[in-house]
Amino acid sequence: MNKVKVVLLTSLFALLPLAQSSAQKGGKLKLWYDKPAANWNEALPIANGRIAAMVHGNPSKELLQLNESSFWSGGPSRNDNPDGLKGLDSIRTYIFQGNYTRANTLSNQFLTAKQLHGSKFQSIGNLNISFPNAEKFTDYYRDLDIENALSSVSYKVDDVIYKREILASIPDQVIVVRLTASKPGKLTFTTNFDSQLKKTSVALDNHTLEMTGLSGTHEGVIGQVKFDARAKVINNGGTVSFVSDSLKVKNANEVIIMVSIATNFVDYQNLTANETQKCIQYLSVAEKKPFNTILKNHISTYQKYFKRVNFDLGTSEAAKATTKDRIKNFSKSYDPELVSLYYQFGRYLLICSSQPNGQPSNLQGIWNGSNNPMWDSKYTININTEMNYWPAEKTNLTEMHEPLIKMIKELSQSGKETAKVMYGSNGWVAHHNTDIWRITGVVDFADAGQWPMGGAWLSQHLWEKYLYNGNLKYLESVYPVLKSACEFYKDFLIEEPTHKWLVVSPSVSPENTPQGHKSALVAGCTIDNQLLFDLFTKTIKAAKLLKKDASLMVDFQKILDRLPPMQIGRLGQLQEWLEDWDNAKDQNRHVSHLYGLFPSNQITPYTTPQLFDAAKTSLLYRGDVSTGWSMGWKVNFWARLLDGNHAKKLISDQLTLVEPGQGRNSTMGGGGTYPNMFDAHPPFQIDGNFGCTSGITEMLLQSHDGSVDILPALPDDWKNGSITGLKAYGGFEVSIIWKDNKAQKVIIKSNFGGNCRLRVPNAMVLAGGKKLNTAKGTNPNPFFEIVKVKEPIISSAAKLNTVVVKPTFLYDIPTESGKTYTFIIK
Template sequence: MRLISGNLIMTLVFVIYFIALPGYAQQNNSLRLQYYEPADAKVWEQALPIGNGRLGAMIYGIPATEEIQLNEETIWAGGPYRNDNPKAGVNLKKIQQLVFEGKTKEADKLLNETFFTKTHGMPFQTAGSLLINFPGHDSYQKYYRELDIEQAKSISRYEINGVTYTREIFSSFSDDVIIVSIKASKKNALTFDLQYKNPARHTVSAKDNILILEGRGGDHEGIKGEVIYQTHTTVKNVDGLVNIVDNKLQVKNATSVVVYISIGTNFINYKSVAGDAGQQAESKLSAALKVNYSDALESHSKFYNAQFNTFKLDLGKTTAVDEISTTERIRQFQKTQDPSLVTLLTQFGRYLLICSSQPNGQPANLQGIWNNSLYPAWDSKYTININTEMNYWPAESTNLSHTHRPLIQMVKELSESGKETAKSLYNAEGWVAHHNTDVWRVTSPIDFAAAGMWFTGGTWLAQHLWEHYLYNGDKKYLREVYPILKSASDFLLSTLIPHPKYQDKGWMVLSPSISPEHGPMAAGVTMDNQLVFDMLTRTALANEILGEETSYRDKLRAMAKRIPPMQVGKHTQLQEWLEDVDDPKNEHRHVSHLYGLYPGNQISPYSTPALFEASRNSLRYRGDFATGWSIGWKVNLWARLLDGNHAYKIINNMLTLADKDNRDGRTYPNMFTAHPPFQIDGNFGLTAGVAEMLIQSHDGAVHVLPALPSAWKKGSVQGIKARGGFEIDMQWSDALVNTLKVKSVIGGNLRLRSYVPLKGKGLKVAKGMNKNILLNREIGATALVSNQANLKGNNLQKVYEYDIQTTAGKTYSFSINK
C-alpha cells in the first residue's frame, strides 16, 4: 500500500471541510442572510447580529480588520437610583382641576415642574469591540458571508493567493462566551493580532495569554456609573505561536485557531452592583476552554435548535434566491413579491428574540441587545408605551413562551419599585410605572409631560402576565403573579376619579394623562380606559380562577362598569379621547386608541361591529406608511380587521431597503427594521403580525387563516400557538385550509373558527358561549356569541364554528369538508 504524506492528508482534510461547509456549495439559503461583500466599517446596520440572551455581537466580516462589536445585557450607565419628585403628590389635585377646566397648558407647565426630575433614565451602553487585524488581507477574491439563523452563527469566507480563509462566529448558549473559529486552507497561513477598541473609560492588561479590558458604565444626569465590566479574550491554537505584546494578542504562522471572548459584570440586580466582574468573566472563560470546538458548536446548536425549531413557516417561493444577496432581495421585493423573503423576515424576528431574551436575564430593550454607542437613540431604554410590549408580541404565538420570562421578571421588579412612586406621586396604593424605564427599574415620569405623563405603562406591562397564562393555563404560575395583578389594580382603584363633565353617567377616569406621545393633557383617554378595563376585569377573572375573596372581585367588576365606553366620533372614527376632536388628516405614528383592537380584545366584528368599523376608519385615517415599529403594529391591526390583503400591503411598506439612497426605507441590509434609526420592535411587530394573519385566538375561538392575503395562495405553518394551550400545524392551498392538526397541551374545549367547513372525528357545530375560559373574554355586559347577522355590512366572510372536547397531550386532525 502506498503511504500518503502528512501534508497531503492535511490538504485532503481541508478540501473535504470546505466542500462540506454550509453555503460553500450554495445550498438552499432560505433561512440565511447572505452577502457577497463585507459590511462597510462605517455602517453598523450592515453588520450581522449574534447573541445568546446575555452576550450580543455585531459581525462585520471585513477581511483585513474583522470587527466584533460587543454588548453585555447589564452594561448600562449609572447605578441603582430613583427619580421620584417629592413635589408631585401635593400638586396632583391642582393639576387634575386644571385639566378638567381645559387649562392644559397650565397643567403641562405644573407637571413639568413638580412630577419630573433632571434624571430621565440611563442609557444601555456598548462594551466596545474586538478588532482582529490580518496583515495583507486587503486584496481578496470569492468573498461570501452569511448569518445562518437555523444554527445561530455567522460565517465569512474569502480567498487570497489561492488560500481560503474562513471565520465562524457564534455567541454560545451553552458555554456563555463568544467563540470565533478562524481557519486557513493552507498550513501555517494564519497571522493576525487582536486588540480592543472601546469608547468608554477603560484599562487593558494581560494575564497568562489572556487579554483583559476593564471598563465602567458612564456617569449620566448626575448618577454615577457603577457598572464595572471585564472582557477576557484568549486564543486556543493547534500550531503557530501566540503571545501578547503592547496590549495586543498576536498569532503567528497558525493553521486553525479558536478565539474565546468572555464578559462579566458586577451587576447582580436592579438594587445591587456588588458582584465580581473579573471572577465572572474568568470562570466562564475557563469552563469554555475545556470544551473542544466541535462539541461547543454542537451543544450551542442543540440548545438553540430546541427553541428555534418549534415553529416552521412556508409561504412559498417565487424567485431563485440562492445566488442573490439579502440586500438585493430587499431592494427587489416590490417587484418580485417573493414570499420566502417574508418568511425569512418573520423567522429573523424569532431569531432576534431568542438571541436577546433568555430566562434569568434582562428583557430585550429598544435595540434588543445590540448597540454600538454609549448614548444610543432614546438611550435604548425600555419604552413601555408600546415598544417594549411589542418586543414580546410574538413570544407566545410563535412558540417562544420561555423568552417571555425576562419581561415577566421585569414586571415583578417594577411592581416592587413602583410602590414607592405610587405612594409619593399619587398618594395611592399598589404600584405604577410610566412610559419609560431602564435596568434600574425607575418608575416615575421621564422626559417631559407631553411624552412622559402617562401612568398606565405598568398597567399595560401587566397584561403580559395574563397573556402568558392564557397560552399555558398554569394555575401555579397564575398564583405566582396574581399579587402583581392585584397590586396594579389596587393602584387604579385608588387613583380613578369622577369626571365632572359626566357625573350623570358616573364615569371614572385617570387624570392627568395623554394619549401616548400625541395630543394635549387630558382625562379619560381612550387607551387608558381600555387598559383600565382589561386590568380590572382580568384581575377579577384571575381572582375567580384562584378562588380568592369574592368581595374584591365584585369591587373590581363594579369599577370596570364605570369606565367610559369607547366612543364613535363625527368622522365615524374610534375616538382617541373622550372629546370628539380627532383630526382625520393626522397621520401620527401612534394609534394608541386601537389598543382595544390589538393587542387587546375588546373590539370584535361579531359582538361590537360598530366599534370594529370605527377602528377600521381610524386606521385608514392614520395612513399606511409610518415608522418601522408603527408599521409592525399596523400589520397586526389590519390582521385583526380580518383584511389580509391590507395587512400584506403594510408588509410591503416594511420591506423597503433603508440605506443612504432611501431615507424612507424601513428594512436595513442586515434586516434590522428602521424607525429610523434602528429599533428592534419593528422586527418583532412584523413577526407577530404574520402569525396573527395565520391564527387568531383572542375572540372566543381559534380562527384559522383569518387574514390570509391572496399573495400567499399556498403554504404551511407548524408549531404556531393559540390561547388555551393549543399548538397547530396547518397546510393551505388556493387560500383555503386543507389540513389541520391541533395538539392540546392542557386539554379543554377547542372551538375552531374557519372560513370553510371542516370535518374531523368528534367535531360538532358550536353552540352558545365557549366554555374554555382561556379562549373567552369579557366585554362589559356584552357576551360574545357569533352572529352571522353581524357580518352584514362589514364585508366579512361567513364563518363556521365547531367544538371538540380535548384531552391533554392528544393531537386532533381536521380537514376541509368538501
C-alpha cells in the same frame, strides 16, 4: 424531537407540493451578502441573551462590537418627583377647565422627574482582529444562519480560502470565533480590545487579553457597573506572542478565540458581584472544550426553541439574490421566502436577546454600538417593550417571555414608592419609560411622559401568559402584581364632571396631541380606559380562579362599571380622546386608541361590529407608511381587521430598504428595513421586527375571539403554504397546511383538554372522515371567554359601514389533554 413528531412534520410538509428551495447561495434560513459590512446596520447580530456581538466581516479587519445585557450607565437609582402631591389637584382642575397649557406647565414642575430620565444601555467595546495583506480578496461571502445561530465569513486571498465562524453560545456563555485557512500555516493576525469606557486593556500572557471598564455617568448618576472582558486565543500550529495590549498570531493552521464578558450586576438594587471571577469562570470552563463540542451544544440548545415553528410560503427566483438586494426589490418582485425569512429572523432575535434569568429585550434588543444611543436604548413601555414580546407565546417561545415577567414583578416593587410619593396612592405605578434600575417616575416632558399607564399595559402580559400555559401556580405568582396595579387606580382615578365617569388624570394619548392643543395633557384617553377595562377584568378573573379577595373584587367591579365606554366620533372613527378631537389628517405613528383591537380583544367583527368599523376608519385615516415599528404594529391591526391583503401591503412597506445613514424626517416617517434586516425607525429599533413577526402570525392564526381561527387574514397571493407549532389560547398547539387559499390540513395538539372551537375558511372533517359538530352558543372553554364591553356612544354625525366578513365554518371538538387531532378538507 421525538420520532412521532418527526414523522408528523415530515408527513405535514409532504402533503403540500410547495416549490423546492432554489439553489440560492445563502439558503432558506440565511441572511447572506457578497460584501463586508460597511457600517453597523449592515453587520450581523449574534447573542445568547446575556452577551452579544455585531459581526462586520471585513477580510482585513474583523470587528466584533460587543454588548453585555447588564452594562448600563449609572447605578441603582430612582426618579420620583417628591413634589407630586403638591401640584396634582391643581393639574387636574386645569385639565377639567380646559386649560391644558397651564396643566402642562404644572405637570413639568411637580410631576416630571427633576433630574434622572433614565440610564443608557451602553457598549462594552470592540474586539478587533487585523489580518495583513488581506485587502485584495475575491470570492467574498458572509452570512447569518438563523437555523443554527451561526455567522460565517469566507473569502480568498491569492490561492488560500479563509473562513470565520462566530457564535454566542447559550450553554457556555462565551462568544467563540473559529478561524481556518485552506492551507496550513496561513493564519497571521493581530487582535486586541478597545472601548471608550475602558479602564485597562492589556495582554495578560501569550494567549489572553483582558479589558476592564466602568459604565458612564449620566444625568448626575455616577457610573457604577464594572465589566471585565477577556479573549483567549487557542492556536493550532504557528506561534502566539503579546505586545502591550495585543496578541500576535503567526503562521497558525487554525485558531479559536473565546470571548468572555461579565459585570458586577446582581439585580436592579445590587452591584456586588465580582465581575473578574465571573468572567474567568465562564472562560475557564469553555476553553477546555473542543470547538465542535461547543458548536454542537450551542446548536442543540438554540434549536430547542427555534425549531418549534417551521414556516414555508414557497420560493422564487428572487431568493437567489443577496439579502440586501431582496429587500431592495421586494415591492416589485415575487419573493415569498423573504417573508418567511423575516418572520423567523424575528424569532431568532427574541431567542438571542431574551433568555431566562436575563434582562428583557430593550429598545435595540441587546445590540447597541453607541454609548449615547437614541432614546438611551431603554424600555419604552407605552408600546415598544410590550411589542417586543407579542411573538413570545404565539410563536412558541414562552421561555423568552420570562425576563419580561420578572421585570414586571420588579417594577411592581419599585413602583410602589412612586405611587405613594407622587400620588399618595397605594399599589404600584409606572409611566412611559423604565431602565435596568426599574425607575417608575415620569421620564421626559409631560407631553410624552405623563402617562401613568405603563404598569397597566405591562400587566396584560401576566394574564396573557396564563391563557397560554393554564398554570394556576404561575397565576398565583403574578396575581399580587395584578392586584397591586388595580389598587393604584382604585386610589388614583378621579370623577370627570360631565358624565361622572372615573378617569385617569393627568394623562396623554401616547405621544400624540389633539389638533389645536398646545399640550397633549388630558383626562380619560381611550387607551387608558381600554387598559383599565382589561386590567380590572383580568384581575377579577384571576381572583376568582384563585379563590382570593372576594370583597375587594366587589370594589374592583364597581370601578370597572364606572369606566368610560368607547366612543365613535363624527368622522365615524374610534375616538382617541374623551372628546371628539380626532383629525382625519392626523397620521401620527402612534395609534394608541386601537389597543382595543390589538393586542386586546375588546373590538372584534363578531362581538362589536360598530367598534370594529370605527377602528378600521381610524386606521385608514392614519395611513400605512410610518416609522418601522408603527408599520409592524399595523400588520397586526389589519390582520385583526381580517384584511390579509392590506396586512401584506404593510409587510411590503416594512420590507422597504433603508440605506444606513438615512435619518428620520420631520414627521418621523420613512421607516423600513436596514440591509441586515434590523427594523429602521429609523434609526434601529427592534420592536418593528418583533411586531411584524407577531402580525404575520395573526394573519395565519388567531385565538382572541372565542375560537381557534385558522387563516383569518390570508392574503390572496399566499395561495399555498404551511406553518407548524404555533400556539393558541387554551394550550392548543396548531399546525396548518393550505393550498389554493383553503385549509387542507390542520393538526391541533391539546395540552389542557377542553372544548376546541375551531373556525376555518372551508368545510373540514376529522381525518378518517368523521363529521364535525357545528358550534352552538358560547364556547364553554373558559380560556376563550369573551367579556362584554359597554355599548359605545356614537356621534349623531357618524356614518358607519356594515361589517361584512367572509363566511367561515365553526366547529366544536371536545378534546383530551395530550391528544392530537387532525382535520382535513371536506
